[in-house]
Amino acid sequence: MPFENEFACYEPLRRILESPKVKSLQKRLRIRKESEKPLIEEYKSSLIKKKDLSSNFIPDYIIAIDGSYQSAKAENGFPGAEFGYIAISAVLIIEKTVRDFSKQEFIDPRKFRETEKASTIDTVIPGCNIIIDTEKSAKASMRKAIFEELKMTRAFDEGESLLETYEYLFKFKRENDERIGSTSKPKSPIEDIDQEMTYGYGEYSCPFTGEKLYSTDALRLHELMNPSGSNGELYGQIMSMLEKLWFIHILRSFEKKDWLNILDKVVFILDGPLACFSTWSWLNKSISSELARINSVQKGITGKDLLVIGIEKSGTFFNHFEEIDTTIDGISDNYPRQSTFLLSDSYIKRNIIFSESDKLYGQDTYFGRKVFYKTASGYRIVTVLAHLKEKPDLLSTNIDDFPRLADMMNVLDELVSSRYPNSVSPLVSAHSEAAIPLNLGKKIFDDIAKEMRNKTTQ
Numbered sequence: 001m002p003f004e005n006e007f008a009c010y011e012p013l014r015r016i017l018e019s020p021k022v023k024s025l026q027k028r029l030r031i032r033k034e035s036e037k038p039l040i041e042e043y044k045s046s047l048i049k050k051k052d053l054s055s056n057f058i059p060d061y062i063i064a065i066d067g068s069y070q071s072a073k074a075e076n077g078f079p080g081a082e083f084g085y086i087a088i089s090a091v092l093i094i095e096k097t098v099r100d101f102s103k104q105e106f107i108d109p110r111k112f113r114e115t116e117k118a119s120t121i122d123t124v125i126p127g128c129n130i131i132i133d134t135e136k137s138a139k140a141s142m143r144k145a146i147f148e149e150l151k152m153t154r155a156f157d158e159g160e161s162l163l164e165t166y167e168y169l170f171k172f173k174r175e176n177d178e179r180i181g182s183t184s185k186p187k188s189p190i191e192d193i194d195q196e197m198t199y200g201y202g203e204y205s206c207p208f209t210g211e212k213l214y215s216t217d218a219l220r221l222h223e224l225m226n227p228s229g230s231n232g233e234l235y236g237q238i239m240s241m242l243e244k245l246w247f248i249h250i251l252r253s254f255e256k257k258d259w260l261n262i263l264d265k266v267v268f269i270l271d272g273p274l275a276c277f278s279t280w281s282w283l284n285k286s287i288s289s290e291l292a293r294i295n296s297v298q299k300g301i302t303g304k305d306l307l308v309i310g311i312e313k314s315g316t317f318f319n320h321f322e323e324i325d326t327t328i329d330g331i332s333d334n335y336p337r338q339s340t341f342l343l344s345d346s347y348i349k350r351n352i353i354f355s356e357s358d359k360l361y362g363q364d365t366y367f368g369r370k371v372f373y374k375t376a377s378g379y380r381i382v383t384v385l386a387h388l389k390e391k392p393d394l395l396s397t398n399i400d401d402f403p404r405l406a407d408m409m410n411v412l413d414e415l416v417s418s419r420y421p422n423s424v425s426p427l428v429s430a431h432s433e434a435a436i437p438l439n440l441g442k443k444i445f446d447d448i449a450k451e452m453r454n455k456t457t458q
Helices: 011-017 020-028 040-046 095-102 109-113 138-152 162-180 215-219 232-256 260-265 283-302 316-324 345-351 405-415 425-435 445-457
Strands: 061-073 082-094 116-126 203-205 212-214 266-271 308-312 339-342 368-374 380-386
Touching (some): 061 095, 061 232, 061 425, 082 232, 116 138, 116 232, 138 162, 138 212, 162 215, 162 232, 232 266, 232 283, 260 283, 316 368, 316 380, 368 405, 380 405
Parallel strands (some): 061 266, 266 308
Antiparallel strands (some): 308 380, 339 368, 368 380
């Protein structure tokens, strides 16, 4: 860290360039040869053209889910005190009404605004040096805040809470642990004791200290807390966890309302990969199992699989897509439009994230498969298409193992954003609501779903 009014000079750069250790490392680096780099000709035979598939699907409704977080300083007499503000937005877009408006020469702005309806949940998470109620530490305060938020939040006034959805998924984990004979548990969140975590539901007492424990402690998010500084990673992981949990919560709520019969007309779009990372990655298997179960039930009613898409707007995969879309001479548009590339495990490990591991990419963290698609307008979209089997074949690149692939292409061609070319317009709306939550505290998901139900039965 520099001192005040201290500026960098070139001497450290010269020293780095001349360092024997740097030169030694450079000699040891494994460099990809030009012949090893992927060329469009190498996988042209693997590309799937939209024109070769049959689909005329355009959704009537789109539900987009996105989140945001910000840290803010707190004035409580302790240095560095901060809390995290997290917002998760679910935006319903009535796409069939949007299509009707597009045929009109003049559109009433007030009526057009009614094609989007948003519901936003927000929470405040204690960070460094924030103590609530009679808790003994910032970490204990954070654990309590997460539990209380899930307990108080629900999509429908009379439906299950987000905590009940979580505990249903948590039960999957515990039953699976018993089935495979796993006895290992993480360390207890209670400070100053060297004991394993005691699992339970709701709020209960630690058998060793009598202090409070919560079912949400199993997410182990408290392990990410920095007790003496900013907690951006913690807030980001809580946000990501809430996005995935909110998605499953909505699906379960639709099932309990007997509204699964409308899901063949709905597309779910989530910001980012369909995956669970960090300390709560165990949630991935539970989500995969529940998603497969709900899909099986609703498919028996509608005859179609769910269409669930994750959109990655940046990162390693997006950078690679850009690379293969550009020729050696720097000319773009090398990748054919309206073409899909189904990324195999071997391709990912050879060309994107190098690995020689036998474990399949995303096996423990993803509940979807990576797909590259270039829209009719020439925009590159990195998608994650949800797999809807409890035990999907992650080695397969067969079209049948990528549910509703043709429908996904239609949706992306329809919804690609001209403002943000690597995203889709519903996510732009969802992010806007999450970043500037205009609908905080509104219990409107009941009204949203009822409207969908009523228009479907008309």
